[in-house]
Amino acid sequence: AAFFIFDTFCSSSKLLKKFDGHVKCINSIDYSTFDSRQLLCSGSRDNIVCVWDIETNQQVQSFHGHSLFVFCVKFSQYHYYSHHQNVICSSSYDTTIRFWDFKHNQQLQMFGEHANTIKLCVYGMLKHQNHYMFSMDIKMLNNIGLIGGNGYTICSTSFDKTIRIWDIESTKQLILFKGHKHYVNNVKYGSNEFINTILSGSTDFSVRLWDMRSGKKIQIFNGHTDVVHAVEYSPFVIKNSDEVIGGNSNVICSGSSDNTIRFWDIRSNKKELYVMEGVGEKGNDGIKSRKE
The missing domain is CATH 2.40.10 (Thrombin, subunit H)
Known part of the structure; x- marks a missing residue:
């Protein structure tokens, strides 16, 4: 197998590098x-x-x-x-x-300590009291009121339906989130007003919001009709009926094998704010990832 680096700034999309091994x-x-x-x-x-x-x-x-x-x-x-x-x-x-x-x-x-396959790992940093998180979004980072260790954590999701937060230095598990009914495919640490939250997407078709301080679920967002592969706190302003619904703090989005991207109000578990329809039939490929 090999992977490639392309010159995306040129109309020719010239291949720059190829790595074999x-x-x-x-x-x-x-x-x-x-x-x-x-x-x-x-x-x-x-x-x-x-x-x-x-x-x-x-x-x-x-x-x-x-x-x-x-x-x-x-x-x-x-x-x-x-x-x-x-x-x-x-x-x-x-x-x-x-x-x-x-x-x-x-x-x-x-x-x-996962009972089954670990699907995803992401870095975070827990901080004392009023200090904020280190969000390297090397796919996900985080922050909450410090539980132990020096404050640096790693988050993992798994086929055992759980999300776990670990202290990097001690390798000890700090927080265990349970609630998804199937594999957890993706997680994202919150920032700004929602710095103490984690967002997750699962094969159970749901998107869930978690409180890192209590270790409890805050909201479940139901609407997707297939596996949820990607979740993200949205930086965009969502408009519905010419009204501004959210800014960079209260809107999340998710991508699924149902070929849709859905936007949700983080303050409510009601029906999605907006749905972007994909191309193709349900289940063929779907939306696997998103990144600003």
Whole structure:
């Protein structure tokens, strides 16, 4: 398997780089800069995590510790800025989350309390009292009133229908969210007024909003007729009947295999504010991801 970098600013969409090395499909990639080096990491169904140097087009490192395929990979800004370590986090079908030091080619930590496959991992930072979160949106980050440790956390979703928040240093589980009736496919940490919340989308067709302080569900948003793959706190102003419904704090959106993107008022679990219809028949591909 290979992945590519295209020149998206040219009308020709010229291929700039191609990285070969994986032997099965690639599930996840991430980009970051470490010590002035531009790097990519990748996770694959061949169970391998790889790091690539974009400038030299070379593989920097590969890790073979996972026993089943890798779902998600993220560079850890926490390790870099706190300890000046070059670290990747990966989650796998083998039910573990692992941290890899790609400068010294070693595994640092392993988390493994999910009863089933870990689908997604995201970083966050818990802070004391009135301080706010560190939201690196390396797919999801967070913040709440500090529970323990130094405040840095990682969030994982799983096929065991749960969402878990972990302390990175101690590897201890801090919060467990239960309520989804099927796999949890995606989560997102809130910010601003909703900094103490988490948003999730599931194979049970629902979108849920959670309170990180109480560990309880706040709202369930029902309306999708197929699997929810993507959730996001919307920065957009939504208009309905020429009336402004929400700004950057009270509107969320979700993408589903029902080929729709739906917008919801975070303050209410009533019918969606707005529905964007997709192209094609239900269940073919659907909407798998969204990003501003």
